[in-house]
Amino acid sequence: MATSNQEGWWSRTKGLMIGCLVVWAIFGFVVHFFVDALNDIVILGFPLGFYMAAQGSLIVFVALTFFYAYRQDAIDRRFGVAEDD
Amino acid sequence: MATQQSGTSDFINNLGKIYGMYTGGFAAFVILLAILEQVGVPNKILGFLFVGFTIVVYAMIGILSRTMQVSEYYVAGRQVPAVYNGMATAADWMSGASFLAMAGTLYVLGYDGLAFVLGWTGGYVLVAVLIAPYLRKFGAYTVPDFLAARFGGNLARFLGIVVLLAASFTYVVAQIRGTGLIAERFLGIPYDVGVFVGILGILLCSMLGGMRAVTWTQVAQYIVLIIAYLLPVVIMSAQRTGIPIPQLMYGEALQNIAALEQGMVDSGLAAADTIQRHLQPFSSTDPLNFFALVFCLMIGTASLPHVLMRYFTTPSVREARKSVGWSLLFIFVLYFTAPAYAAFAKWEVYENVIGASFADLPNWVYIWGASGKVTLCGAAAASLEAVQQACAGKDVVGLADFSIAKDVIVMATPEIAGLPFVITGLVGAGGLAAALSTADGLLLAMANALSHDIYYRMIDRNAPTARRLVAARIILLGVAILGAYTATAAPPDILALVAWAFSLAAAGNFPALCLGIWWKRCTTAGAISGMIAGFGTTLAYLVYTAPPPLGFGEGLIFGIQNISAGIFGIPIGFIVMIAVSYLTPEPSEEMQQLVDEVRRPSGTVVADRGRAASA
Numbered sequence: 002m003a004t005s006n007q008e009g010w011w012s013r014t015k016g017l018m019i020g021c022l023v024v025w026a027i028f029g030f031v032v033h034f035f036v037d038a039l040n041d042i043v044i045l046g047f048p049l050g051f052y053m054a055a056q057g058s059l060i061v062f063v064a065l066t067f068f069y070a071y072r073q074d075a076i077d078r079r080f081g082v083a084e085d086d
Numbered sequence: 087m088a089t090q091q092s093g094t095s096d097f098i099n100n101l102g103k104i105y106g107m108y109t110g111g112f113a114a115f116v117i118l119l120a121i122l123e124q125v126g127v128p129n130k131i132l133g134f135l136f137v138g139f140t141i142v143v144y145a146m147i148g149i150l151s152r153t154m155q156v157s158e159y160y161v162a163g164r165q166v167p168a169v170y171n172g173m174a175t176a177a178d179w180m181s182g183a184s185f186l187a188m189a190g191t192l193y194v195l196g197y198d199g200l201a202f203v204l205g206w207t208g209g210y211v212l213v214a215v216l217i218a219p220y221l222r223k224f225g226a227y228t229v230p231d232f233l234a235a236r237f238g239g240n241l242a243r244f245l246g247i248v249v250l251l252a253a254s255f256t257y258v259v260a261q262i263r264g265t266g267l268i269a270e271r272f273l274g275i276p277y278d279v280g281v282f283v284g285i286l287g288i289l290l291c292s293m294l295g296g297m298r299a300v301t302w303t304q305v306a307q308y309i310v311l312i313i314a315y316l317l318p319v320v321i322m323s324a325q326r327t328g329i330p331i332p333q334l335m336y337g338e339a340l341q342n343i344a345a346l347e348q349g350m351v352d353s354g355l356a357a358a359d360t361i362q363r364h365l366q367p368f369s370s371t372d373p374l375n376f377f378a379l380v381f382c383l384m385i386g387t388a389s390l391p392h393v394l395m396r397y398f399t400t401p402s403v404r405e406a407r408k409s410v411g412w413s414l415l416f417i418f419v420l421y422f423t424a425p426a427y428a429a430f431a432k433w434e435v436y437e438n439v440i441g442a443s444f445a446d447l448p449n450w451v452y453i454w455g456a457s458g459k460v461t462l463c464g465a466a467a468a469s470l471e472a473v474q475q476a477c478a479g480k481d482v483v484g485l486a487d488f489s490i491a492k493d494v495i496v497m498a499t500p501e502i503a504g505l506p507f508v509i510t511g512l513v514g515a516g517g518l519a520a521a522l523s524t525a526d527g528l529l530l531a532m533a534n535a536l537s538h539d540i541y542y543r544m545i546d547r548n549a550p551t552a553r554r555l556v557a558a559r560i561i562l563l564g565v566a567i568l569g570a571y572t573a574t575a576a577p578p579d580i581l582a583l584v585a586w587a588f589s590l591a592a593a594g595n596f597p598a599l600c601l602g603i604w605w606k607r608c609t610t611a612g613a614i615s616g617m618i619a620g621f622g623t624t625l626a627y628l629v630y631t632a633p634p635p636l637g638f639g640e641g642l643i644f645g646i647q648n649i650s651a652g653i654f655g656i657p658i659g660f661i662v663m664i665a666v667s668y669l670t671p672e673p674s675e676e677m678q679q680l681v682d683e684v685r686r687p688s689g690t691v692v693a694d695r696g697r698a699a700s701a
Contacts (some may be wrong), residue, residue: 011685021215027382029208030377036197036204038366046337051365054200056333056424062415066214070407073219077295077404082688084402 010080017076021069028058100169115139115408120508129507136511137518140310141283144522145290147303152294156551159296159558160227160534162399166301166504171405172412173303175396177311179206179417181257182494182521183584185311189427190492196364198371199428203421205380207414214410217388218397220603222406224684225472225691226398227530228538229391229595235680235693236602237613239254242542245617249594250535251393252625255569256529256583257392262288263523272514274318278574283668284522285570292526293559296534301399307519314516315420318509322430325503332426339429340365346436355441356485366483371647378650385656386588389595392524392531403687431495434502435488443482444473450501457500459491500577529569533562582685583636584647586628593655597663599682603685605667606678612667620659627651 032039032053039050049057077083090269097104119132157163184206192199226232230246258598265284270277272506289305323332324340343364350356354460362369367450368376387393396413400406430659438448447470455467462483465476477487497517500509537558542549549557598617629637683692 007682018215021211025208025211025215025622029204029211029380033204033377033380034373039099040365040367044337045334046339046341048340048365050367051197051200051340054197054204056422058204059418059422062211063209063418065211065409066414067408067411068412069214070404071213073407074404077687082686084404084687086444 007082012080013076015071017069017072021065025059026071028053028059028061032058035084045084095165095574098165098167102323105305105309108306109401110244110348112310112313116508116512119511120506122504123508126553129511131275132507132511133274134516136515137269137272139291140515140519141287141522144303144306145287147306147356148291148293148295148299151299151302153296153298154552154555156415156554158298159555160398160538162298162301163394164399165401168400168405168409169412170305171215171301171400171409172414172416173308174301175393175413176416177304177308177523178396178527179393179413180311180420180520181261181428181523181524181584182517183260184270184420185517186264186493187316188421188494189424189431190490190495191492192428193432193495194492195370196362198376199365200375201371201379202383202427203424205383206387206456207418207421209382209384210410210414210417212384212388213393213397214407214414214588217599218394218410219296219403219407219687220396220684221394221599222400223687223692227538227693228535229394231326231543232691233598233602233613234543236677236684237598237610238405238677239610241614242598242617243539243543243609245614245621246595246598247535247539248288249591249617249621251592252621253390253591254392254528254532255565255572257587258525258532258565258569259572260584261521261528262535264520265525266573268514268521269519272511277606281570284518285566286526288522288525288529289563289566291522292530296558297395297399297530300530303526304523307523311519311523312416312419314519315496316423318503318505318513319423319427319430319508322499322503322610323426323507326430326433331579332430333422336426336429339426339433341533342433343436343603346433346440350440350485351438353441355482361485361584364429366579372645374645375647375650378646379651382589382592382650382652382656385592385596385652387494389591389599390587391535391591391595392527395531396527427495427499428650431499431502435490437696439483439488440485441482444470444480447473447483447504450498453501454498455496456489459494459500461489463487470699508660525569529562531565532565533558535587536561536565550696570668586651589624589628589650589652590621591660592652593624596656597659600668601660601663603681607667607672608663609667609670609673611670612663612665615666616659616663618656619662622655623658624651624655627654635671656668 035049039053040048042049074083119135123132153159168291188202191202221232224232224235230250233246234240234243262281262284266277266281269275269280270282273280292300319332320330321461322336324330327335329335347361348362351358352568397406397409400409439451450471451460451467458466460467463477465472467473497513500513500631537554541557542554594617596619602613628651629646630640631637631642633639680692683689
């Protein structure tokens with residue numbers, strides 16, 4: 002594989018990694034800094050701040066790991082470094 | 087050989103059918119026991135059937151999966167599909183404590199307990215993005231195996247083993263304790279005997295078939311534990327709200343709890359300044375400790391060897407990535423239900439126990455009071471007379487008078503909801519499945535590290551296959567007996583040690599794994615000094631702050647609880663690793679190429695090539 006191709010692939014991979022970690026940090030930590038303010042919003046009986054820690058962030062984490070697997074595979078295929086099917 | 091290969095792929099192709107039949111069979115078994123209960127079979131026999139039958143099934147799967155091939159023994163032949171590997175990982179991950187005590191922790195702590203829910207799920211994002219696919223591409227048998235290849239030699243391997251053993255042993259002892267306690271409760275046998283019954287079940291699952299047997303047993307255990315977890319709270323939700331989706335309906339419970347709390351303050355049943363409101367953040371801990379705990383549990387999740395090694399068993403790097411998603415989804419099913427358990431139980435207690443007169447207490451209070459798990463006015467609520475004596479001079483139960491042990495919430499839910507005993511037995515079988523599956527994974531992680539990394543890699547590089555696998559089994563047996571002995575001899579606060587496992591694994595492994603993959607400039611000297619510094623700092627803080635006899639019981643630094651000790655060790659590990667790496671010469675061209683290969687999904691498995699060359 003050409004070196005430039007390899008570099009392009011790795012910079013996309015790193016970009017995806019950083020993007021995922023930013024989303025992880027927001028829903029793992031940042032959102033919960035504002036729990037008191039969010040608790041003023043109540044949906045279906047759930048104060049939003051409580052809901053985010055009990056379920057909301059968890060849903061984001063699950064979606065994020067599947068999204069990552071899908072995106073990274075697309076990057077691998079585009080740059081020809083994916084495994085054979 | 088050829089027939090065995092085709093036999094294996096037949097098995098892999100029919101997994102859906104096999105586990106579908108298994109699930110149907112288990113449901114039929116539960117229905118059969120429900121009928122037996124109706125015709126008057128005593129509870130003790132039902133409990134025996136639940137525990138005995140499930141252990142026999144797990145052991146049969148273990149025996150059917152016996153193997154004498156190295157790659158089958160260590161990594162299940164690397165052909166476990168992503169979904170099933172996800173189920174096995176979920177069972178591996180969720181311990182007896184997750185199953186039995188998580189909902190209780192949320193009941194007691196309210197919002198502050200959600201730190202555990204966040205920490206134990208968010209870590210999987212790091213596993214997926216930073217570590218698991220790369221270790222799969224490297225093709226390691228164990229985590230220390232990778233450290234040795236990346237950081238050139240046996241010192242890194244040895245440090246990896248120290249971290250692995252420190253993190254896994256304390257954890258496995260707690261699991262063995264859990265199996266002993268469940269066997270004690272459901273079989274009515276003494277705890278010490280229960281421990282050895284549990285260990286027998288664990289060994290039958292893992293000894294003959296290694297990773298292959300453990301994988302297929304853990305899938306079966308996940309199915310039992312998730313059914314057992316969901317059923318009682320689904321029924322409770324249907325009874326209370328009319329809709330059997332507790333995860334959605336406990337918002338109603340939360341509103342009622344808040345209203346009842348206010349009512350207690352207004353009527354003087356609870357003191358306004360001491361009541362710990364369920365929805366109130368940071369009432370039992372400060373924000374700093376809350377977020378430090380979330381951080382340590384997340385990084386710890388991404389560093390625990392028994393979890394990471396589950397991703398060595400998938401057929402490809404692509405499947406390894408997907409498998410992390412499936413693992414998290416299966417774990418999520420239990421973790422996002424736990425807050426519902428806590429809320430429904432609290433609603434029930436606040437409505438029917440607090441403010442009730444002593445003569446009107448529901449019967450489950452006495453059932454669990456007999457074993458001291460429920461107390462009123464500081465005394466075990468064994469009978470009406472005992473309660474009236476302890477609470478003499480009071481007319482009704484105040485909030486501060488009532489207390490329930492953390493590990494009882496899930497087990498008591500069937501009785502709180504007025505369900506037949508068969509559901510309680512099911513919950514016991516689920517808790518046992520959770521504890522056994524985690525113990526399987528931990529014992530195997532330790533035995534693999536000792537047999538593969540120490541015996542084969544460091545002592546006898548020419549050991550023939552048969553002898554290596556026999557050694558693995560003897561070591562497994564030895565570790566299991568040592569674990570069982572510790573579980574019977576250790577003080578009860580061994581459970582506190584579980585939290586240590588996360589901080590120790592995080593500080594010892596995470597910086598080296600992460601930088602080893604993502605930073606080519608990381609040198610051997612850097613990694614080794616960083617691992618020692620990070621692990622050492624965390625261990626020192628744990629020993630410094632832990633109460634005697636484990637430590638010195640000295641004061642906290644910056645107010646950080648010792649459960650979050652990794653908050654010191656993790657950054658120090660990173661800083662030392664980076665600083666020393668810059669002070670030492672760049673890694674060789676060869677090593678940088680190895681890192682490139684580990685990163686790239688296509689191409690040959692890195693470690694297999696090394697094995698072929700050394701063979």
